[in-house]
Amino acid sequence: MVNSEPGPLWSGDAHGRGNSRREQVADQIKQLIIRNRMRPGDLLPTEGELCDVLHASRSSVREAVKMLNALDIVEVRHGHGTYVGGMSLGPLVESLTFRGFLSRDDDHRVMSELVDVRDTLEQGFAESIVEALTDEQGERLATTADKMLTRARAGQEFIDLDRDFHLALMQELGNQLLLQLTGAFWEVHAAAAPTLGHAAGQLEETAIAHVRIAEAVRAKDVPAVREAIAAHYVPIRSTIAQFHRRA
Amino acid sequence: MVNSEPGPLWSGDAHGRGNSRREQVADQIKQLIIRNRMRPGDLLPTEGELCDVLHASRSSVREAVKMLNALDIVEVRHGHGTYVGGMSLGPLVESLTFRGFLSRDDDHRVMSELVDVRDTLEQGFAESIVEALTDEQGERLATTADKMLTRARAGQEFIDLDRDFHLALMQELGNQLLLQLTGAFWEVHAAAAPTLGHAAGQLEETAIAHVRIAEAVRAKDVPAVREAIAAHYVPIRSTIAQFHRRA
DNA sequence: CTGTATTTGTCCGTATGTATG
DNA sequence: GCATACATACGGACAAATACA
Numbered sequence: 001m002v003n004s005e006p007g008p009l010w011s012g013d014a015h016g017r018g019n020s021r022r023e024q025v026a027d028q029i030k031q032l033i034i035r036n037r038m039r040p041g042d043l044l045p046t047e048g049e050l051c052d053v054l055h056a057s058r059s060s061v062r063e064a065v066k067m068l069n070a071l072d073i074v075e076v077r078h079g080h081g082t083y084v085g086g087m088s089l090g091p092l093v094e095s096l097t098f099r100g101f102l103s104r105d106d107d108h109r110v111m112s113e114l115v116d117v118r119d120t121l122e123q124g125f126a127e128s129i130v131e132a133l134t135d136e137q138g139e140r141l142a143t144t145a146d147k148m149l150t151r152a153r154a155g156q157e158f159i160d161l162d163r164d165f166h167l168a169l170m171q172e173l174g175n176q177l178l179l180q181l182t183g184a185f186w187e188v189h190a191a192a193a194p195t196l197g198h199a200a201g202q203l204e205e206t207a208i209a210h211v212r213i214a215e216a217v218r219a220k221d222v223p224a225v226r227e228a229i230a231a232h233y234v235p236i237r238s239t240i241a242q243f244h245r246r247a
Numbered sequence: 248m249v250n251s252e253p254g255p256l257w258s259g260d261a262h263g264r265g266n267s268r269r270e271q272v273a274d275q276i277k278q279l280i281i282r283n284r285m286r287p288g289d290l291l292p293t294e295g296e297l298c299d300v301l302h303a304s305r306s307s308v309r310e311a312v313k314m315l316n317a318l319d320i321v322e323v324r325h326g327h328g329t330y331v332g333g334m335s336l337g338p339l340v341e342s343l344t345f346r347g348f349l350s351r352d353d354d355h356r357v358m359s360e361l362v363d364v365r366d367t368l369e370q371g372f373a374e375s376i377v378e379a380l381t382d383e384q385g386e387r388l389a390t391t392a393d394k395m396l397t398r399a400r401a402g403q404e405f406i407d408l409d410r411d412f413h414l415a416l417m418q419e420l421g422n423q424l425l426l427q428l429t430g431a432f433w434e435v436h437a438a439a440a441p442t443l444g445h446a447a448g449q450l451e452e453t454a455i456a457h458v459r460i461a462e463a464v465r466a467k468d469v470p471a472v473r474e475a476i477a478a479h480y481v482p483i484r485s486t487i488a489q490f491h492r493r494a
Numbered sequence: 495c496t497g498t499a500t501t502t503g504t505c506c507g508t509a510t511g512t513a514t515g
Numbered sequence: 516g517c518a519t520a521c522a523t524a525c526g527g528a529c530a531a532a533t534a535c536a
Contacts, residue, residue, distance in 0.1 A: 020325070021504065022313065034348055046521065057505040059306065062523090066269065066310045067317040071342055078267070078522055079512035087346045091338040095318050096424075099334045101281055113424040117368070124367035177343075177360040268524065293501060304525040309502090325502050326532030 025056050025064035030073065033084055044074060044082040089184040096184075097191040104195065108240050111192055115240065118185050119233045122166070125173060126225040130217060132172040140168050141214040145207070152207035159190055165210055169217070196243050202235050209235070272303050272311035277320065280331055291321060291329040336431040343431075344438040351442065355487050358439055362487065365432050366480045369413070372420060373472040379419040380464060387415050388461040392454070399454035406437055412457055416464075443490050449482050456482070 019027075029050070038044075045053065050061045065082060068074040075085040100110045144165045151158040163186050170182050209232035216224035266274075276297070285291075292300065297308045312329060315321040322332040347357040391412045398405040410433050417429050456479035463471035 020502095030345060039349075048521085059309075059504060059506090062306075063310055063313045063503095066314050070314040070317040071338055073342065073345060076522075077513090079514085079520085081521065087342055087349070089339070089342070091318055091342060092336070095320065095334055095336070095338060098277060098320060102286075102334070110424065113422045116422055117425055117428065120371035121364070121367060124371035175360045175363055177357065178364055181364065267522095295501085306524065306526085310524095323502070324533085326500080327534080328501065 021056060021060045022064040022067065025050070025054050025060050026067050028054050029064060029068060033073075038084045040084050040086050042084045044084065046081060089180045093184045093187045093191075096188040100188065100192045104192075108192075108196075108244055111189065111196075111240050112237070112244075114185055114188060115233055115236055118182075118189075119229065121178070121182070122169065122229045123226045125170065125178070126229065127222050128173055129169055130220045130222050130225060132174075133217060133220065134172055137168060137172050138214075138218040141165065141217060142211075144168065145210040145214040148207040148210050149204070152203040155203070157203075158207070159193070162186075162206075162210075163190070165214075169213075196239050198239070202239065205235050206232070268303060268307045269310040269314065272297070272301050272307050273314050275301050276311060276315060280320075285331045287331050287333045289331045291331065293328065336427045340431045340434045340438075343435040347435065347439045351439075355439075355443075355491055358436065358443075358487050359484070359491075361432055361435060362480055362483055365429075365436075366476065368425070368429070369416065369476045370473045372417065372425070373476065374469050375420055376416055377464060377467045377469050377472060379421075380467065381419055384415060384419050385461075385465040388412065388464060389458075391415065392457040392461040395454040395457050396451070399450040402450070404450075405454070406440070409433070409453075409457070410437070412461075416460075443486050446482070446486060446489065449486065452482050453479070 029044070032038075032044070036042075044050075047058060047061050047065070050056070050065075051058055054061065056064075065074060065076060069076050069085070070091060072085040072088045072090050075083045077083065096110070096114070100108075103110050144161055148158045148161045148165070151161070163183070166182055166186055167179065170179050173179075209228065212228040213225065213232060216228045276291070279285075279291070291297075294305055294308050294312070297303070297312075298305050301308065303311075312321060312323060316323050316332070317338065319332040319335045319337050322330045324330070343357065343361070347355075350357050391408055395405045395408045395412070398408070410430070413429055413433055414426065417426050420426075456475065460472065460475040460479060463475045
């Protein structure tokens with residue numbers, strides 16, 4: 001009754017006995033979502049119903065739901081109910097930021113590695129970015145970069161604009177995974193940035209680097225885009241290295 | 248009493264009252280790990296001790312621990328204790344594979360996007376790979392690729408060898424994040440591969456592509472490496488596209 | 495090998511907080 | 516204000532797994 005479909009459909013041990021009760025329940029909830037073709041935002045059965053259907057106690061169901069909640073597979077709203085989650089990369093952000101804080105003592109290896117990956121991804125997709133460029137996107141990049149420059153010259157931070165810029169770069173590619181990875185990696189970097197501090201004049205340097213990227217993209221000059229992106233990460237790398245030397 | 252340290256140290260809302268009990272407890276456990284400079288594998292207090300120290304019921308502590316367990320921040324062993332987890336990217340794999348199964352109906356967008364990211368990452372790091380190449384790594388790549396070829400000609404699968412190959416590519420770079428991302432992305436792909444099926448002769452084509460990559464890497468010919476990697480993903484992309492057309 | 499202690503796993507009952515009507 | 520439905524939180528009891536004497 002519980003499993004009416006023919007094949008296993010879900011490879012992860014299905015609901016084999018080897019796992020603990022809550023693991024089985026978690027797997028069964030995932031199967032429930034898949035079988036019913038549910039989408040993010042859809043309402044799941046209540047805890048009590050899940051207890052009945054899955055023949056498990058409240059504790060097991062609750063712990064299973066909390067695990068899935070941590071993975072953003074389900075979303076729980078107090079007094080409302082449990083819904084299918086957004087399946088975002090929030091868990092990745094959480095895990096990576098925590099790792100960053102753990103390795104903060106010896107050096108900033110995690111941050112350094114993260115910058116390398118970001119740099120490589122943006123340079124690697126430079127050609128596709130230029131190809132998929134639309135006029136609106138070009139203007140948006142330019143205006144965002146300009147705002148960064150004015151803020152930098154006023155001595156103000158522009159973290160939000162930085163996020164907008166890097167997300168806008170990847171926007172038109174239509175690759176949702178890449179877009180979410182970009183956002184996730186940026187968030188990890190932003191979470192660790194306050195502990196790094198800033199060198200004098202680095203703010204304006206970073207803003208100008210963004211302006212150069214926007215110009216190169218609008219000019220559809222792929223090598224220039226790659227160079228501008230590489231240059232953009234130079235001050236960031238030096239900040240990380242500086243912090244590493246201090247410790 | 249509970250929080251004797253001066254600063255917040257952890258940005259994530261610290262342990263503000265706005266969150267639920269288990270969120271507070273989870274944050275406090277994370278702080279505990281950071282404050283005590285604990286490393287993966289270290290033993291955490293027992294559930295009972297956590298209840299005492301954090302002034303929470305056992306249910307709340309357990310749900311918090313299960314959330315952290317889902318993120319691989321802690322690892323629980325039945326009858327033994329709770330330990331600091333490996334902070335692996337397992338959660339990312341779980342989330343992405345689940346998303347892949349969800350979008351399996353309409354098309355294989357997730358898989359397609361994943362291949363694009365993998366391709367870009369490997370091509371982007373091609374130069375660094377060649378630079379960091381050691382003799383042992385070169386031989387390992389070659390022998391792995393050869394094994395793939397012999398297996399392919401015997402009509403056998405070689406998923407494990409494929410994993411070894413792509414991990415070996417990134418091994419010498421010393422970028423742990425990149426290495427784990429590679430492993431995670433490969434796992435997601437492997438989880439979805441069985442549903443895709445194989446075209447005739449595609450096995451050997453893939454094996455040969457790996458041989459070509461190994462040769463180009465050993466020849467330290469960066470453009471050839473990039474081409475070989477690109478060629479390697481061609482049959483994979485066609486398989487995904489074929490599946491998409493069938494549905 | 496046999497208990498015993500420790501620790502996590504599971505289940506139950508009850509009370510509280512939250513949102514809807 | 517009240518009733519209903521839901522998630523939240525707590526504490527207790529017993530089972531299962533592991534380690535050790």
